[in-house]
Amino acid sequence: MHEGRRAGRPRSASREMLEEAAVELFLEQGYADTSVADITRRAGVSRATFFNYIPAKSDLLWTSVDDALAALAADLAPADDRVPGRDVGAPAGEGAVGEACAALVRTAEALEPGTVVLAFGNAEPMGVAEELEESAARRQRRAAALLGGFLRRRGVTELEAEVLGAALAGAFLAALRSWSRAPVPRPPLTEVLHRALTALGAA
Known part of the structure; x- marks a missing residue:
């Protein structure tokens, strides 16, 4: 055998x-x-x-963030199923931005530091500054599409969903950059994200 x-x-x-x-x-x-x-x-x-x-x-720098975005997509999907259960008479999109923010916070809570933190903190020595920004823009567009799509399905208008999705995604990536570059010991990513969302008036 x-x-x-x-x-x-x-x-x-x-x-x-x-x-x-x-x-x-x-x-x-x-x-x-x-x-x-x-x-x-x-x-x-x-x-x-x-x-x-x-x-x-280039994706080696972003594995933990890509995992987080996959989790965000899964997290937003069940929320779509709650659309028919909105209170009768509730305005379309009511509470949707709050749900999107809550999903981003859960994503931040679960995100492992990974190589992206090392890359942002050592961008010049590694020679990855330009690649990081290009790669960050791709992740931001993906997050914006996820968030904007969720908001549209929750009754937000096309224009508002696109604007809000882009703004929330920008806040998430800005918080990630700031957190990655912060001196150790870093505050929780969720704390930095909350400040970014507050700056948008979304938190």
Whole structure:
């Protein structure tokens, strides 16, 4: 009887190894001069394994945030099911912004610091400043689409939903930047996010 094939590394362990290897290399030789091959060699995994877990080199900086945005999408979806249960006569969209803010706070509570904190704190030594801003803009657009879509489904007008979704997403990314760059010990991300939402008048 043949022995069963050994199980591979757990997904989380392999991804963490890639993240650690990437951070080390970005600090040692800079982001631009670090290839995927360099990262996989340092991590001791194959190129196929890399792309099985990470879509692109730049995404290594954002794994925890991408996980958080996936959780935000899941968190907002059940709230849509409550639309038919609104109080009779309640204005369309009433309470929707509050629900969106609450979902963002839950997202912030669950967000692991991850590589993005190291990247924002060491952007110049790593040579990732430009890439960080481009990548942040993509995440902000994704968050805006999630939030705007939720607000529209809750009865907010198209224009207002687009504006509010963009504003809330901007507050979330601004809070993440500020929190990542804060000296240790950092305040909770939720505290920084609350200040950002208060600045919008949304909290």
